[in-house]
Amino acid sequence: MDQHLCPYGLKSKWLLERQGFDVEDHHLTTREETDAFKQKHDVKTTPQAFIGGERIGGYEALRERLTSYEKSSDKKTYTPVLMIFAISALMALAVSWGLLGDVLAVRTVELFAAFAMTALALQKLQDVERFSTMFLNYDLLAQRKVGYGYVYPFAEVVAGVLMIGGGAAALIGAPIALFIGTIGAISVYKAVYVDKRDLKCACVGGDSNVPLGFVSLTENLVMMAMGIWIPLKAFVF
Template sequence: MSDISHRPQVPGKALLYRMVMPHHICPYGLKAKDLLKRSGYQVEDHHLATREETDAFKAKHDVATTPQIFIAKERIGGYDDLRRFLGKRVADPKATSYRPVIALFAMTALLALAASYAVSGDALTVRAAEWFISFSMVVLALLKLQNVETFATMFLNYDLLARRWVPYGYVYPFAEGLAGVLMTAGVLTWLSVPIALVIGTIGAVSVFKAVYLDKRELKCACVGGSSNVPLGFVSLTENLMMIAMAVWMALGPVGAGHAL
């Protein structure tokens, strides 16, 4: 690829070569076209309409992927290369990110407030706080259940019970989800409380040992097996929330609905 260390002062024409086939339109080609237009470039859009045409283009320009962008007779590269050329951030898929966790807890908090308001006309209630935890448990379980095999494999890296009894890694997300649903409804506390207390306590001890005692750097399986969230505060918080909810429900009636 040519040197692209500087951007032209005045946007001109850009040549874009992208796959546009009857059964496949390259999404990165569409994103590149949109980004070029928003950056002020006139886009000369060339469609690669067949696999043979695409392969021939790759061979001619000695590239492995499409789309490919050319500006001022320089090959810029693909979509990520275009973003770099325009001085925009390119996300690292392997980088640590707390965004999934922040999004999850933000949405469950808003959902809890909305549900409380719909039921009582007041968003800031004890029930809203309870629902925030139970909704979070359900969504966290859902993320794990998207790929139980991957979750269970990651879970074995640090969970003390799963290391002794491997099937526990497969049981855990179902147990967490069940406890969350029952706690949301405020029913069968004789079942939901022990489940949350047991899995929350084992999880908290396991995370504390792995991170704070053994000083291990691991990925957290708390939001599913494909995340890049580091094991530590987030997973510990998840488990402590389950413990707190279990203790709260064991000590008295749920869903009082009083304002905080």
């Protein structure tokens, strides 16, 4: 266009060149030219890719044609939550190595759980309204007290940040983590293993396709474990 370059056009050109194609890049520089192109080829969007005179379609269609990739908005996947766990683990290892000089310390595990809680809460806080709606599908407390669905992500981020701080701050965050983790674990277990319901988990926000299941239960069990471990470490060990 006359004032910007289309990102999907740039990605289409890049994808074609990666696959070894020689690309003739025709820019549509005015609204009139764009409208005429759409009318000529009976399409609603640009860019449109052509290979040997055959119209393939937009970027998603081109990507599917050249890489066997198929976009599916309904396909359930654990990828978002697993990526959060992986990055949280790397952050915990980096902090432990840099500050403690020991990546195998108990504090590394504590930091991993706290970082993961905080990162998951941030995903929920992007759209609390959508999160609370999905959360109501299975959380037992939220179904009785709807407002709990709005409070939950804030409670999770507070507990996570306090546990990152350690010491007295962690002792304040521990009961919060224990409370929300226990309610969450019971709710997930009932929905998945007792009622046998096929649901999406709200753990990474209200627009995710993460299935409610073992990973969701594990997340809550980790919060419960942290809520129990921190006071034990402070007053018993």
